[in-house]
Amino acid sequence: MRIACLGGGPAGLYFAISMKLRAPGHDITVIERNRPDDTFGWGVVLSDETLDNLAANDAQSAEAIRAHFAYWDDVAVVFKGDRQVSSGHGFCGIGRKTLLTLLQKRARELGVNLQFETDVQSAEDYRQDYDLVVASDGLNSRTRSLYAETFRPDVDTRLCNFVWLGTHQTFKDAFTFIFEETEHGWVWAHAYQFNKDTATFIVECSQETFDAFGFAGMSQQESIAVCQQIFKDHLDGHALMTNAGHIRGSAWIRFPRVLCEKWSHENVVLMGDAAATAHFSIGSGTKLALESAIALARLVDEKPDLPSAFADYEDQRRLEVLRLQSAARNSMEWFERVERYLHLDPVQLNYSMLTRSQRISHENLRTRDKGWLEGAERWFMDQAGAPREAPLRAPMFAPFRLREMTLKNRIVVSPMAQYKAIEGAPTDWHLVHYGERAKGGAGLIYTEMTCISPEGRITPGCPGLYAPEHEAEWARITGFVHAQTDAKICCQIGHSGRKGSTQLGWDEMDAPLPADNWELVSASALPWSDRNATPREITRAEMDVVRDQFVAAAKMADGAGFDMIELHAAHGYLLSSFLSPVSNQRGDDYGGSLENRLRYPLEVFAAMRAVWPERKPMSVRISATDWVGAEGVTPDDAVEIARAFWEAGADLIDVSAGQTTTEAKPVYGRMFQTPFSDQIRNEAGICTMAVGNIFEADHANSILMAGRADLVAVGRPHLADPYWTLHEATRIGDRAAPDWPLPYLAGREQSWRLADKEQATTGAEAVRA
Structure with a gap:
């Protein structure tokens, strides 16, 4: 074959090498517009995994590359005069x-x-004369632009400005991140050694800080002089250097995230940054280029024709590219929002940074550097007020206090509808359901949404707090929880609004009843869906009645012995319908601006807080996004909503998302709603609870240790396993749990022995491997 590689960076060169190794007869030309020794940037980072892949592909070049590598094992974070160092990276x-x-x-x-x-x-110019054209022409690929209708590129220019510099201050003991506060805002650096006497030094800052410094109007040397002054305490007298020999030198840019729907056009194929980019903060750009080059060369060699080779190339590489891009996006967004976290203690900031991409988990950090992680866990327990003599435990087992209620740990059983109430009254089902989960080790148990009136129920099977018999039945449940366990129990109180009068969840979710539907009210006369009844726009007089029903339910909750209550203002129910512009189209003082849309939910909250005992905490559940973009509630709006309830006396914001409109387009994934909790907690300084696809101790511990939430709610796993908390403690090697029920201690001992035996076997197999 005659092959042209457009672009002489790592992708094009390594593809040419890989093809020649497979078939020396190929006529391969690499075409590069720059000189052989021109380069952008200074040093690149590769993982051991990538080096192993290179060795399997071409041992000779891999050995040459390894001989020139600078290795290091530590990551250092320098912040507010403190230097946190963790190993094993x-x-x-x-x-x-x-x-x-x-x-x-x-x-x-x-x-x-x-x-x-x-x-x-x-x-x-090449496609007609060559059998295969590999477009490895970089970030600003002309080929990608030429065939844009085929490739359908999505180029997202990101928020921060950065400049790629070098220095003879080698930072040889660690990959170092430095955060410096200046008169114009925070500026930070990513620094790492790449040969015996030189390090890469990437300077980055927000657009606001960039503009305040006036970097755009400075010459290259003026800009470098400012950076040297900012980081003078870390450079040990060494200068910052630009790529002076390069035709472009070093320039400030904003990172463009590139993703293409398709990577090939007839006999042209994209590779490297032309096809996809990964943010430099996880060091995967060169990894993607080299590993894509190996994959493409192998497939072109193995497959009978280019179309089939290209198809398999996209199928095989796209998943890996998207996985790395997802991690890179998480990392990039952490740096874009880093000023949100710069109030954290250096220990917590370091942990947050180490876990920013979600590729490193809590237990993975323990494997990398057990000593550092245990020090961080001790710091967390100290901050939580645990006795110094208490055994060291993971963050999920640290205590937490809200007003006069102290939780033994940070795990919460989410509110999950049971649809087993009779005429609003909980039954033996609820006694066993909540009792089992209270015995299961969680610090706090939430009830399902408990409704303030018959018309406020979601389904006929939903429980209520609007009749004396309801209070009595709930008292039976709270009595068991308090007498037999050390868990606390919270009653979530709400009104269904336009999502009411629907079938039980296992019949058809959110579908109207086949018969005997009741009248609905909502913020506006907008049905939940075309199948659901159109609600009446609630009048001011009716708003008074509903507010008083919320107050009566709060009083009953106190009488029933609940430790805490939560106002449900999420998921499209009545109060949520006021908060969201998607469901609130009122023309009075309760519609329009966010301030107006908050007015009635805050009124209800204030009335409930006034009758709820001062010593007991109260939370509010909100939907932090409608998942419809700027037309609905956005995460920035959610910060303001949370702040308004906090200022009105809320002790905790339960941060959920969506379920407010059938037009929503949620983005799912593990811990997918945690970023909303993170933003509210760290921008507004408010206690939050994270929810949403959290199903492992690792998830909970990383959320808590990084300061993304104060409590972690675990839902579906608790349906499958009421003893999820105790079992996860066993799985991660926690042997300090005092909260197994006494009759179950024999089961605890067996589970611990089996877990320890499995761990020992796994460890021995790993050593042999």
């Missing part, structure tokens, strides 16, 4: 120029034709 760096030189040498040895200082105007 296994990075290696190499100068980009060195990497290119090694790849160029290997390509020439294999007979690849290298053409430098040759400007590629259009892939069309």
